[in-house]
Amino acid sequence: MTTVQSSARKTLVLAAVLTAGVVLYLVLLAGRAFALLRSGETVGVVLGVGVLVLPFLGAWMVITTWMSGVRVARLAQRLSEEGGLPDVSDLPRRPSGRVExxxxxxxxxxxxxxxxxxxxxxxxxxxxxxxxxxxxxxxxxxxxxxxxxxxxxxxxxx
The missing domain is CATH 1.25.40.10 (Tetratricopeptide repeat domain)
Structure with missing residues (x-):
């Protein structure tokens, strides 16, 4: 496995773990929204509706981010197969790792x-x-x- 593939695999695992955390948070948030809706009180119902919007918004953001990542990964794969991936390994770096x-x-x-x-x-x-x-x-x-x-x-x- 090349360094690029290893780095891509680590990035994918991290993205999956973070996504799982966000999904768990969205599910818990939706549960709170439904609890507010079931309260029957006007303020609770209004807050419940407002809170219920957040999981849908969050889900949309997660889905669009993953779709974008898949598209960029496809381009990176094509460039890799063509031998045209950018290589900055020879550029001088700061102690932080960023390119000078x-x-x-x-x-x-x-x-x-x-x-x-x-x-x-x-x-x-x-x-x-x-x-x-x-x-x-x-x-x-x-x-x-x-x-x-x-x-x-x-x-x-x-």
């Missing part, structure tokens, strides 16, 4: 240049998302990864 800022900026500049050459290639968007991530810009990383997922789906369906 100057190195992350230089890495990003290379990925951005690749994207400029192939703006409709999901692989370039995946690499740019990864570059944003190592630079610490999670919002842009998510946006770029969404673009990569959409382009890959278009390619697969074409």
């Amino acid at each position: 800022r100057e190195a992350a900026d230089a890495y990003f500049a290379k990925r951005e240049a690749e994207l400029a050459q192939a703006p409709q290639d999901w692989r370039a968007w995946y690499r740019v998302a990864h570059a944003y991530d190592i630079a610490g810009d999670r919002r842009r990383a998510r946006d770029a990864m969404k673009r990569a997922v959409a382009l890959e789906a278009e390619e697969r369906n074409a």
Whole structure:
């Protein structure tokens, strides 16, 4: 098993454990909501309805997060099979393990240049998302990864 596969397996196990915890919390929360609804008091019923919304909202968030993770994992698997997964193992790191800022900026500049050459290639968007991530810009990383997922789906369906 490669280091990437081992890391992916650990991440998957952690995600499953955290999801189980959230599901347990949502079930307990739903139980409290039904107890409030059964109270028969106006305030209790109103609070029960309000609390009952939270498990549904939480379930939606868990499902969409897992679906996103599955899509990104599919892209990572394809890139791995093609030999194109980003490798930052040679970049200098801080004691915390994060890539040093100057190195992350230089890495990003290379990925951005690749994207400029192939703006409709999901692989370039995946690499740019990864570059944003190592630079610490999670919002842009998510946006770029969404673009990569959409382009890959278009390619697969074409």
